[in-house]
Amino acid sequence: MPDAKMTTRRLAVHYGGKLALKEVDLDIPAGDVTALIGPSGCGKSTFLRCLNRMNDTVEGARVSGEVTLDGKPVYGPDGIDPVLLRARVGMVFQRPNPFPKSIYDNVAFGPRLHGLAAEGEEMDRVVRSGLERAGLWAEVKDRLHEKGTGISGGQQQRLCIARAIAIEPEVILMDEPCSALDPIATAKIEELIDELRENFTIVIVTHSMQQAARVSQFTAFFHLGQIIEVGATEQVFTAPRNELTQGYITGRFG
Amino acid sequence: MPHIVKSFDAELRRLEEGLARMGGLAETQLAAAIEALENRDSDLAARVMHDDSRVDAGESFINEQTVKVLALRAPVADDLRTVVAALKVSGEIERIADLAANAAKRSLVLNQLPPVAPMRSLIRLGRLALELVKDVLDSYLSHDAERALSLRERDQELDDVYSALFREILTYMMEDPRTITPCSHLMFIAKNLERIGDHATNIAELAYYRVTGKTVAEERTKKDVSSFIGADLS
Ligand SMILES: Nc1ncnc2c1ncn2[C@@H]1O[C@H](COP(=O)(O)OP(=O)(O)OP(=O)(O)O)[C@@H](O)[C@H]1O
Ligand SMILES: [Mg+2]
Numbered sequence: 001m002p003d004a005k006m007t008t009r010r011l012a013v014h015y016g017g018k019l020a021l022k023e024v025d026l027d028i029p030a031g032d033v034t035a036l037i038g039p040s041g042c043g044k045s046t047f048l049r050c051l052n053r054m055n056d057t058v059e060g061a062r063v064s065g066e067v068t069l070d071g072k073p074v075y076g077p078d079g080i081d082p083v084l085l086r087a088r089v090g091m092v093f094q095r096p097n098p099f100p101k102s103i104y105d106n107v108a109f110g111p112r113l114h115g116l117a118a119e120g121e122e123m124d125r126v127v128r129s130g131l132e133r134a135g136l137w138a139e140v141k142d143r144l145h146e147k148g149t150g151i152s153g154g155q156q157q158r159l160c161i162a163r164a165i166a167i168e169p170e171v172i173l174m175d176e177p178c179s180a181l182d183p184i185a186t187a188k189i190e191e192l193i194d195e196l197r198e199n200f201t202i203v204i205v206t207h208s209m210q211q212a213a214r215v216s217q218f219t220a221f222f223h224l225g226q227i228i229e230v231g232a233t234e235q236v237f238t239a240p241r242n243e244l245t246q247g248y249i250t251g252r253f254g
Numbered sequence: 255m256p257h258i259v260k261s262f263d264a265e266l267r268r269l270e271e272g273l274a275r276m277g278g279l280a281e282t283q284l285a286a287a288i289e290a291l292e293n294r295d296s297d298l299a300a301r302v303m304h305d306d307s308r309v310d311a312g313e314s315f316i317n318e319q320t321v322k323v324l325a326l327r328a329p330v331a332d333d334l335r336t337v338v339a340a341l342k343v344s345g346e347i348e349r350i351a352d353l354a355a356n357a358a359k360r361s362l363v364l365n366q367l368p369p370v371a372p373m374r375s376l377i378r379l380g381r382l383a384l385e386l387v388k389d390v391l392d393s394y395l396s397h398d399a400e401r402a403l404s405l406r407e408r409d410q411e412l413d414d415v416y417s418a419l420f421r422e423i424l425t426y427m428m429e430d431p432r433t434i435t436p437c438s439h440l441m442f443i444a445k446n447l448e449r450i451g452d453h454a455t456n457i458a459e460l461a462y463y464r465v466t467g468k469t470v471a472e473e474r475t476k477k478d479v480s481s482f483i484g485a486d487l488s
Contacts, residue, residue, distance in 0.1 A: 209328075209330060210328055213330065237330045237331060237334070238330070238331065238334060238335070238467060239331065239335070239466075239467025239468070240331050240467075245331075246331045246332055247255055249330050249331055250257065250329070250330060250331050250332065250333045251257050251258050251259060251262065252255040252256065252257050252258065253255065253258070
């Protein structure tokens with residue numbers, strides 16, 4: 001395994017009295033795509049949200065255990081400031097959720113919030129670079145001041161990715177980013193994920209086994225709040241070690 | 255455990271049944287080729303040659319079925335290994351049947367010539383090859399990885415018998431030059447039978463891979479005396 005960008009140790013999450021994640025240990029390798037797969041309700045989103053403390057805002061959620069980013073604790077008294085953490089660990093959601101603002105303002109949102117660029121030429125460059133890296137520039141360069149909600153679903157999702165990468169995060173979390181997209185828009189996002197891997201560490205939750213196989217280098221299989229198997233994607237999809245993994249990915253239960 | 259999508263199970267079963275049919279056919283072909291040699295039965299030999307196309311048809315069926323499953327089901331894990339192994343095993347079976355048909359073809363020529371003594375040993379080699387093919391196909395179809403692995407030993411035995419037979423035939427040819435023509439046909443047939451053992455071994459390795467997901471890393475050490483003698487018939 002290459003160097004871990006993030007790690008979790010005995011990471012557990014309760015929602016009220018219900019244990020949703022049971023002592024999960026996982027290393028997320030730097031500069032690779034890690035796919036989280038598993039049946040609905042097994043805790044993938046819960047796990048993902050722990051990585052940038054999104055669970056803090058979920059009512060009744062209680063997180064225990066350790067999470068590190070570059071070896072530094074994410075939770076606890078010595079934890080990274082959550083606002084800074086979310087700048088370093090960005091998130092893309094299942095449904096494209098651009099703000100009801102212009103395309104330009106959507107991408108400029110994060111840099112403005114974190115004071116990363118001055119208005120004017122500098123911000124123009126940041127916006128352009130974000131849109132370019134999200135593979136959207138050519139399609140929207142003449143309509144930067146139209147509403148971000150007025151473009152197609154696939155374009156909106158790439159806009160959300162542009163928004164996420166404009167603040168130069170180190171890790172990007174994606175929760176089923178393609179589930180609302182057609183195969184072409186999906187292919188564009190997958191291609192984008194492959195390109196982004198050069199500069200970012202990516203964790204993606206997906207229900208498509210083929211997508212996990214196509215985009216990731218490592219795959220972790222979750223089941224009932226636990227990690228059952230984690231390994232190189234090729235190994236997991238050709239010769240999984242665990243019966244449950246095999247049953248799930250081959251469509252024998254789920 | 256069955257798949258949630260039942261038609262997928264049905265497709266995989268069709269693949270397995272196709273292989274079983276093809277394997278059974280190849281066994282019959284090989285048994286008949288040996289019988290034709292033993293009894294100098296040219297009619298039987300001709301039938302073996304004719305029926306080879308049935309094995310080819312079996313291979314085409316597996317090819318089409320495999321492509322279909324790959325395209326429509328995108329199989330992974332043990333399903334993927336089953337499909338890929340089926341494709342390769344059908345190729346191995348086709349080669350086995352091909353070599354059996356070739357032996358039958360040579361028996362037609364042999365039947366025009368006076369019998370030669372090493373034929374008895376050749377028949378013995380043929381029976382060994384046939385047994386190995388049967389057992390290997392059994393282990394493949396019954397998902398018995400351990401048995402498949404152990405059968406690789408038997409190919410070594412076959413190679414040893416082949417090497418001994420090779421020397422025997424050579425001795426005959428040297429003692430009586432009039433036997434050179436039938437004996438050289440015997441040699442080619444022996445080589446065919448030895449190769450059948452190699453294809454059977456490949457099937458055993460695929461059986462192991464299909465079940466375990468692991469390849470048989472250890473290289474087989476081949477003690478094939480003929481290449482030392484310098485008369486390589488391949
Ligand atoms: N806000 C919440 N309050 C209470 N329970 C929750 C909450 N969010 C999730 N859960 C429960 O925690 C468990 C894990 O949910 P989670 O959303 O992490 O699953 P998932 O693997 O992402 O599923 P899916 O594939 O359907 O998105 C489930 O049993 C779910 O019902
Ligand atoms: Mg989820």
